Amino acid sequence: MTWPQSSTSIHTYLWEFLVPENGSFDFGTACDQTKERFSKCLRCSVKPLGEEIICDTFSRRSFIGEPQAVISLRWQKPSIVTLNLEVPVQPHSESFFNLDTARVIETELRKSFNATRSKVLPPLKRGGPVDPYRYLNASDDRLLEYDVEEVLADVQSPFQKVEILKTKNFGNLLVLDGLQNLAESDIVYTETLMHRGTIDYMNKDVLILGGGDGALLWELLKEKPSFVTMVDIDDVVMQLCKKHMRSACGTALDTYDGPNYKIIVDDCMKILKSYIDDKKEFDYVFGDLTDIPVSDAPIGQIWDFMKSVLALSLQVLKKDGKFLMHGNGVSSEPALQMFEAQLAKLQVSFSRSNAFVPSFMEDWVFYQIWKTNSEVHQNGLPE
């Protein structure tokens, strides 16, 4: 763990005000009012910092107030005023400035500016021990703040950055290269991916590509398959999940050679090719790998990887077998459509499901894909 365990946080408060377009808003007066309000609530003298910018389209002025608070007021003409406060907060001490204070400032300045609307955001936190971990993105790059209590793991494996965060809302949360992967709260993810209750795995031969958190393997084993093979390239993920994601993976990762399963630590492409050579076939293949990429076009390394995995997986599927995978968030519909356009080029049919996955804080899309020329499914969608 290289991030300091106890260091000053920088809290950044951001306000916005909607001011009249009729010219009644005066930036100079607003600066005076801002200075006065902050002098009062920071209990120190607030003085101008640097030059004022006045141009056709915007005006801006900064102020400094002890202790080390920097305030910036910006007027984007004609009607938007933004206000920023950047203030250090010592570890383990109550900040002298908090969201309640920020709301009072909001109300007072809204009145002073004759603003018709205003908004203040909870502070953005940087520098403290868990601060770099608390912000993650939704699939469409919305900003989400997590209630991280402790960083259980932060390791660079040979393949990716592996973090496990202890959260209040989601239990322990596995984050790979900055993307939420699975939390202990997310049984719905696994159950939707495997279509629990609608697909019968009894005595079936199943292959999992990826799935390093162990949750899919653990839940599948409860369904009495004949055998499950899991191929994940990153042993660091599995070792950390075995330790910290126990309520999700059970004992599935305790041994890599179970009575009715095995875990292979290797590149799934290589293993898929060897199965094709050996004419080995499966009833179900799971692609529990990377998300469908959110990109402008279906090109690039991750798209190539996905297309290859899909093509090879279809080759190791029995005639009436199915390829099951997760997609991306419903907010990223263009990415999903791009993926479906790729599917249309193959001789496959597919169906879509979705479920709200707690730790993703969004509705996630899952796919079932099967060969169109399959006799079993030629008369329509299965299920």
Added chain:
Amino acid sequence: MTWPQSSTSIHTYLWEFLVPENGSFDFGTACDQTKERFSKCLRCSVKPLGEEIICDTFSRRSFIGEPQAVISLRWQKPSIVTLNLEVPVQPHSESFFNLDTARVIETELRKSFNATRSKVLPPLKRGGPVDPYRYLNASDDRLLEYDVEEVLADVQSPFQKVEILKTKNFGNLLVLDGLQNLAESDIVYTETLMHRGTIDYMNKDVLILGGGDGALLWELLKEKPSFVTMVDIDDVVMQLCKKHMRSACGTALDTYDGPNYKIIVDDCMKILKSYIDDKKEFDYVFGDLTDIPVSDAPIGQIWDFMKSVLALSLQVLKKDGKFLMHGNGVSSEPALQMFEAQLAKLQVSFSRSNAFVPSFMEDWVFYQIWKTNSEVHQNGLPE
């Protein structure tokens, strides 16, 4: 709607870097590196703005780059460097600076600063038509960004600010005074509140206090109660939900006088008192009102209101009746404990449930409360 329909957004990017504590980090050099990187990616000359601050505990410098971008670098000694970029984005135009660019800057500056870690957040957006609506808080004031596509309603009623936002992930979302109230995605909220499947409402007499979104009324009516009375003070909420939250409230709000229900637009305290005077009693009373307040102590206007509602509700409950209410997020455990300490002062027993409510993006706690002296329940928890 008073917020402009199409105005410039101000996007604020925030980075943080962890730099060595051994004195090898030089702020002046870092400023030059920052200036150079931004000159390149903003494709303009970036020059210093105002005075540099150098003090014992922190250093700070701002820069300005056309068009109207303001960059600030802060070194909170010994090891935290924060970087802010504030840049205007024209409506309906791709920004020349985006999160991908920000990530490139992150990688380049991490190397230049010899930082051991770094992080950049998706841009905070202010000024655009939906920007003030997209940020809401979790119960513990974490910042959450919603995928708001359209603002369907933004009205100040005599009692509260009523907003209905169209979102991709949650359908339409009702927000009262800035708090997520219910979205079309949130059937789990209503079902957990009413303990669907474990409480039998058939032929029961039910009172709903609040519940203006109509969802609880709609779901209860499916359970064949003898009669449901709902008392909500704010007709604006009901009229707007009737129009925009149709998948949640069905036709329940179309008429306020149904065959087996009525909706009273009034103060629930007043109505409760009149029921007490008339010795009217109910099998179930729902408190679908305000959240349990997150405060330092169980005092203040909202606590007084909650305590009064609870005390009066217990008086209109049949001996074996139940009071059912929602509480707050699991992240706000101190508030929940404060509430439970209040319950301990009354002659009641209670149980807790929780469910992850999609549009709240958090795990929410619900209570069942019943009179301890009830003969039916004296031997333990019901259900």
